[in-house]
């Protein structure tokens with residue numbers, strides 16, 4: 001069977017368009033985010049993100065997985081700007097977006113149910129998370145862990161209804177013989193991020209995965225490269241996180257990186273190709289590649 005090549009990027013934190021924040025926003029959680037953005041704004045550079053997306057385009061992936069935090073304050077203007085940016089990446093049917101906590105910062109003034117982005121989140125006819133997109137030998141199972149939280153938190157939550165649907169979907173996709181790639185903004189393995197940033201119902205997700213299995217889990221949120229595993233029904237499930245796609249590498253987090261994941265459903269292994277920003281040259285360079293076991297669950 002032909003190799004399926006998936007590109008994974010995350011947390012672009014696009015520059016807020018002028019006027020993205022209105023005075024009324026300064027009484028909300030957005031005020032805290034605006035203060036944080038003063039510090040982090042220098043770290044997230046448009047030219048870094050442009051170089052990264054050009055590098056992905058040169059790789060010509062079959063599909064792009066994007067695990068959230070496109071915005072910083074989740075304002076309407078940012079949603080519109082992010083929509084315009086998404087269109088530059090390719091057809092919406094070739095890009096799957098799982099939203100992040102920054103995309104759900106406050107309920108007020110944020111677009112309802114991520115409306116401007118739905119065509120990147122699901123195929124027509126799908127109306128609830130997890131959305132399933134079948135592409136050749138692969139099924140992308142798109143979860144939403146983004147929920148508005150108290151101002152000092154960056155936690156995520158899936159909720160019982162989404163978890164119940166996920167269990168059914170994973171069982172069905174296994175019967176179809178598809179390679180199941182789970183997408184979620186928050187890391188599902190414990191210890192990857194602090195409790196303040198964690199997925200509240202991660203234990204329930206891990207229990208579900210132990211029964212139903214998955215071939216790969218992709219996440220963002222940590223702004224770090226993270227390789228972890230979770231127990232599946234017939235072996236360890238690989239879990240991969242990637243640094244922010246726009247990080248210049250000046251702060252506490254590593255410079256921008258993306259992963260090419262090469263899936264051959266007939267094989268027990270998949271190859272991960274890591275490419276990252278060289279802060280010296282501003283170009284993206286190979287960081288290495290490695291093989292991961294796929295625990296066919």
Ligand SMILES: [Fe+2]
Pocket residue numbers: 011013068069100102221223
């Ligand atoms: Fe982020």
Ligand SMILES: [Fe+2]
Pocket residue numbers: 069100101102154185220221222
């Ligand atoms: Fe996040």
